[in-house]
Amino acid sequence: MAGTVKATAATTNLRERKKQRTRQRLIDTALELFTERGFDATTLDDLCDAVEISQRTFFRNFAGKEDVALAPTHDLWLACLDSLETRPLAPQGTTVLELLRTALLDALERVSDDGWTHRVALSRRLAEKTPSMDVRGRQFCDRTSRSILDVLHRRLELPPSTDPRSLHARLALDMAVAAFHQALGAWSARQGQQGTPTRRQLAADLRTAFAALPEALALEARPVAES
Secondary structure, eight states: OHHHHHHHHHHHHHHHHHHHOOOOOHHHHHHHHHHHOOOTOOOHHOOOOOOOOOHEEEEEEEESSHHTHHHHHHHHHHHHHHHHHHOOOOOOOOOHHHHHHHHHHHHHHOOOTTTTHHHHHHHHHHHOOOOOHHHHHHHHHHHHHHHHHHHHHHOOOOOOOOOGGGGHHHHHHHHHHHHHHHHHHHHTTTTTTTTSSSSHHHHHHHHHHHHHHHHHHOOOOOOOOOO
């Protein structure tokens, strides 16, 4: 009986690894084709033929071309969501904003591999000139933000979502998202100067962006002195 259980577990693990390899090949191939031929010029048939899979297999992994092209950063946020859901919470006295920063940095450590930063760089360049990717990215952000808020309300002593004070948690999350985008923009700006920036540089940019938030909130709106 024990041997049967082990064999079943091994088969399941092998199947999961195969699925993950197929998914990764889809992402890598899609980003290469979209970059070489253009996003709109590359059809779903082109992509499936290149990876040697059916469209049915494609749609088991992604809802469309935009999703596979945005997968590198989407995977980071899904890892952040998983971290908030499963990892021990920070010590008492930690702010929600600090908790979100820690979860993002933890996710950055977990999703990264030798090729992840290169994929992020390709995805960002595509998104800058592909309106449909921008739309899909905003949809993903909204959906994932709602999921993160659900987790925060389950795991933290926060006012219920019907309470006006729950706005504080939403604003903290919005600031975390803004800090991430600012960090990603600063990180991407280094492209071409020294090749693809590293994951460590992205983590540093993320810490810098979060550290700037208190001063940004306190920044005075001083009119320019008339000459």
